[in-house]
Amino acid sequence: MGYTAKAVQVVTIKNLYTHMKVSIGIDIGGTGTKFGIVSLEGKVLYQGAIPTQSEAKFEDFIKLLAKEIKKGLDPKKYELIGIGVGAPNANYYKGTIEHAPNLRWKGILPLANNLEDEFGVPVVITNDANAAAVGEMIFGGAKDMKDFIVITLGTGLGAGIVSNGKIVNGAHGFAGELGHTTVNYVGGRFCGCGKRGCLETYVSATGIKRTVYKLLADHNEESELRSVSFDELSAEMITKYALKGDFIAIKAFEYTGRILGTKLADTVVHSDPEAIFIFGGLSLAGDLIFDPTKEHMEKHLMPIFKGKIKIISSQLQNQSAPIIGASSLVIDKLKKDQEELLNS
Template sequence: MAEVVAGIDIGGTNTVIGIVNRNGDILAESTLPTRCNATFDVFVKNLTGAIEQLLMELGHEHRLLGVGVGSPNGSYNLGAIVDAPNLEWKGILPLCKEITLLTGVPSVVTNDANAAALGELLFGAAKGMKNFVVITLGTGLGSGIVVDGKLVIGHDGFAGEFGHVVAKANGRQCGCGKKGCLETYASATGLRRTAFKMIADSNQPSMLRNVTYDKLTAKMITEAAKTGDPLARAAFEYTGLILGTRLADLVAILNPEAIFFFGGLANAGELLIDPVRRYMEEYMFPVFKGKVKLLLSGLQDKNAAVLGAAALIWEELDKSAR
């Protein structure tokens, strides 16, 4: 019987579930909405139900050994999600306990970006690297940090919250309760807020001008920028300024070999990377100039966060077997 684990990526909008073997092959995958207007208990039941459905589709020759989860504010130490700003449930959510209760197998959770970093290290473009950062750009902004070949978890298991460093004092309201957090400027949501503010503050011609905020998407802004829309390009330039300057600070602290970009907004490619690189280099401490590679995830045709979450539980199972 083939042994497999479930790797789960809980995002602010959608949750992706994958059944993964030891080689890092995603054998089956499905998606369910994270924002489901239901209680946390119902969400977990939907989650474990999706795992069971995928196993049924694969056939009885596959045996589930464990479940690994990457989630906003996922605490490895607590086995819980704690007050995640981009999720509708608050408080300490005992995710691993509930998953184990429903599936009968061990479960482990970490920050979603930490999971992406682990996936990049084991199966992606960071193979062989000892020091790098993965920046996830989706509904919010997360980061997974690898130093000397090891994932940085931190004292309480919450390390890697780069999205909640202050980009602008008393700036935009963030879902975490603070003002001016980086993710309110550098994320799919942040890009939307920037573009809409530019629409309101100027008379610059743009194909986005007649789009309401509720219907405006980062993908729409990206497509407009690709056609040369000046307002959409200005929105990317401003996003690059904010993110690039903060990355210069991060480089000064961590001295990484590379920074990888992962998530929906990263699909904009050089529209985003070019201004980020320019501003990062402009504000970089001189000793680091020209040394840090900015790269897209090496798992573009796969799901790095799912693979990372799967790698996390494989590692946990191996520890238990020693």
């Protein structure tokens, strides 16, 4: 299933001697695009980055990206077997980016097609949370798990759900949008999606900033955060002040973890995961975020699940994680193709 590559002529590299098999992982973000050449064992052999929004035309962005990647793709050393991309509003089934609000190019972008034309290999695309989940399954902490969830905490909150050993994409390719479950039906925070009270307006790097401002409004305690503007404030800064004992910053993590844990209790009864991995900047705050999350998930869990669901930090926590996650899509795709061939 999923987006199927056109028949393409593999023109890049001949595997005459002992070329190392590699895949390319690409992580397209709102600001920057990271890429890497990755071995089948998950080792990043070469990497780089370009700004996402510098080119007015999407085709020119792809050309620039391909040019930068090819600088590291030595045909004497490597045999390229495929490309995996994590991208916003990625349609796994069609290989397109569709109406991404955070990108300058509007409409439907034929991402997979364009990359295939450049490299002559199959291209798999999905959203960044699914890429993180596949990465966790192939190279991270979920190697022996068939049922788990990866929650990504960035600008928003995304989730990659794996059931029966496979990513759940759903009927329209949008499964796992847990950031848009509702926390507060009446007077909740305004969300970029058009709704109010969505989970990601509370639990994300942006959500915790909003919480700090709410707490500064509600409380009288001293806080170094009183001298920081909303635009200057970052999740890293909140973590830093919380670790220094700042009342507001600590309370912001408690508030965030309480809401996340409470909603995860609902998520658990849906897919019954062995573990929930937390990925992204906020998870680096450690116990500050994990303790209240665990406490409030356990409190609201249906009794048969109590004490059974692990909440752990992603084991792909480094700068290259999005690249490794994206590259692992290729390995996952090859496995699926083989299964389908056997079942057909």
